Amino acid sequence: MPLLKAEGVTAGYGDTEILRDVHLEVGEGEIVSLIGPNGAGKSTLMKTVFGLVHPRQGSIRFRDTEIAGRSPYDIVKEGMCYVPQVANVFVQLTVEENLEMGGYLLEERELAGRKEQVYELFPKLRERRRQRAGKMSGGERQMVAIGSALMLEPALLLLDEPSAGLSPKLVDEIFENIRRINATGLAVLMVEQNARKSLEMAERGYVLAGGQNRVEGSGAELLNDPDVARLYLGG
Amino acid sequence: MSMSDEAAAVTRQRRPAERIRAVVQTRAFLLVAVVALFIVLVALAIHQGVGASRLLSLAAWGVMLGGIIGLGSIGLTLVYGVLKFPNFSHGALVTFGAYFTYAFMAWLPESAPLRPLSFGWTFPVALVLSMPLVGLVALAVDRVVYRRLRRQNAHLVLFAMASLAMAFFLRSVIYIVWGPDFHFFFPGRANPALELPFNIRVRADQVFILLLALAIMAGLYVLLERTRIGKAMRATADNPELAQVRGINTERVIAWTWLLGGALAAAGGTMYGLSSQLRPEMGFWLLLPMFAAAIMGGIGNPYGALVGALVIGVTHQVSTAFLDPTYGPAVAFVLMVIVLLVRPQGLFGREGG
Numbered sequence: 381m382p383l384l385k386a387e388g389v390t391a392g393y394g395d396t397e398i399l400r401d402v403h404l405e406v407g408e409g410e411i412v413s414l415i416g417p418n419g420a421g422k423s424t425l426m427k428t429v430f431g432l433v434h435p436r437q438g439s440i441r442f443r444d445t446e447i448a449g450r451s452p453y454d455i456v457k458e459g460m461c462y463v464p465q466v467a468n469v470f471v472q473l474t475v476e477e478n479l480e481m482g483g484y485l486l487e488e489r490e491l492a493g494r495k496e497q498v499y500e501l502f503p504k505l506r507e508r509r510r511q512r513a514g515k516m517s518g519g520e521r522q523m524v525a526i527g528s529a530l531m532l533e534p535a536l537l538l539l540d541e542p543s544a545g546l547s548p549k550l551v552d553e554i555f556e557n558i559r560r561i562n563a564t565g566l567a568v569l570m571v572e573q574n575a576r577k578s579l580e581m582a583e584r585g586y587v588l589a590g591g592q593n594r595v596e597g598s599g600a601e602l603l604n605d606p607d608v609a610r611l612y613l614g615g
Numbered sequence: 616m617s618m619s620d621e622a623a624a625v626t627r628q629r630r631p632a633e634r635i636r637a638v639v640q641t642r643a644f645l646l647v648a649v650v651a652l653f654i655v656l657v658a659l660a661i662h663q664g665v666g667a668s669r670l671l672s673l674a675a676w677g678v679m680l681g682g683i684i685g686l687g688s689i690g691l692t693l694v695y696g697v698l699k700f701p702n703f704s705h706g707a708l709v710t711f712g713a714y715f716t717y718a719f720m721a722w723l724p725e726s727a728p729l730r731p732l733s734f735g736w737t738f739p740v741a742l743v744l745s746m747p748l749v750g751l752v753a754l755a756v757d758r759v760v761y762r763r764l765r766r767q768n769a770h771l772v773l774f775a776m777a778s779l780a781m782a783f784f785l786r787s788v789i790y791i792v793w794g795p796d797f798h799f800f801f802p803g804r805a806n807p808a809l810e811l812p813f814n815i816r817v818r819a820d821q822v823f824i825l826l827l828a829l830a831i832m833a834g835l836y837v838l839l840e841r842t843r844i845g846k847a848m849r850a851t852a853d854n855p856e857l858a859q860v861r862g863i864n865t866e867r868v869i870a871w872t873w874l875l876g877g878a879l880a881a882a883g884g885t886m887y888g889l890s891s892q893l894r895p896e897m898g899f900w901l902l903l904p905m906f907a908a909a910i911m912g913g914i915g916n917p918y919g920a921l922v923g924a925l926v927i928g929v930t931h932q933v934s935t936a937f938l939d940p941t942y943g944p945a946v947a948f949v950l951m952v953i954v955l956l957v958r959p960q961g962l963f964g965r966e967g968g
Contacts, residue, residue, distance in 0.1 A: 456862040470853040
């Protein structure tokens, strides 16, 4: 049974329909990469999975529970966390408070232990824990955002363009972190501009264009597919 | 990081006019502007032959007035932070606070005044009853009007207009229930000024108001910084969508924000009523200084609103040394315009925000 299974999802904003009959699956512990040109609907699909956009049609099941139409704060309880592409930290709050908000649903006594685990994963955050997240660099913010999403020990992490706007060195660091997080057994569904890099890491990938599924397969298959390479990986 | 490098490069290449504007928009410049205005006011007062002890008394009253304005503007700024609309009906909550306290006092048995204060134990009890009740009124208005608009994803202008309508509606309720006449918490009871060093003349009631305002602020600080719901309020004000994503039920946070904002407004209104008298328009006239304080402190920032309120309270009172007190609101208005022109994000707002 897949962890996440979306079928026949149609969604959009107002009068505009962005996704049409989209399907997607993520298995336990898998890294799945979602690629495609700008405006393909990748971010909208992430938001729809997470309840920030409600699907007009279709089903989204997480561990066999229907989550389509439910609110994000409710979906979080099922064991799925989401890191938005922009505005993904509380800039006015300190690093530690950001993590506490990530663990908002935890009991007080569980909180300290989880914070400790995130600090072990990202030691830099421990040094900066009293600093406001808004005063941090892009790379550090991304760590705060991912760290907050890990507070609830989710089974699936949704990452929307985790490397956007970062320098090449930091991009490598973020990808390394994603690999480390995945190694602990967490499934990852990510949208990435760095399509080649993310497919190299992913077990499977989906190519989305014009709000519809185009190609899907293992990471290696998509990397070696001449059409995918020409159209979506920049030759 | 690369983006901030670019921004720095642009700064280095700025033209002189832009450089001047960059200096003018700093926090330091705004502070200098406010202090300069204050010095001008004091100089004008001294020029008119106002003595030092009178000025000091006015400043002390100003701090007290600042406490009252601050209690109101905190609710205003919290609601703005979470819901992003200017709540014009907040003044009516202030009025309701004063009148509810008044009604509870009539219902409670009469109590002998605790000298040198002008009131007995019933007054603080009535205040404690009035605060949650106004919080519930604020919550009820949200449930009936604003939540409905939120569900329809209404435009922010519609929220502002609806709140203006609620301001008139709630004021009409005051007129219907209590009538248009002035009321006093304690008609005819004297509250002579205390004998203080430097010949400062302050009444015991005013000292009580200030101490109570400080105690409430301290409680608010603990609530916002140390408790789960307080942190969730700050997080929701910072980024409501992310708050939902992190598992915070933002509707519940909004409900608590209304309860808290209403309760603080009730405290402010009751203290305002104690320092002068109860009028149906009392909250409406406090609206301008409350907004000015919230804007000066950086809208959405409760501590900033308190600092803004103190600046406005003191400036307002000191200006009465040589200006007709009816011009008081103009002082708040001038300060608000200065802030909006110089640094719209306020004293504690984000740089370049």
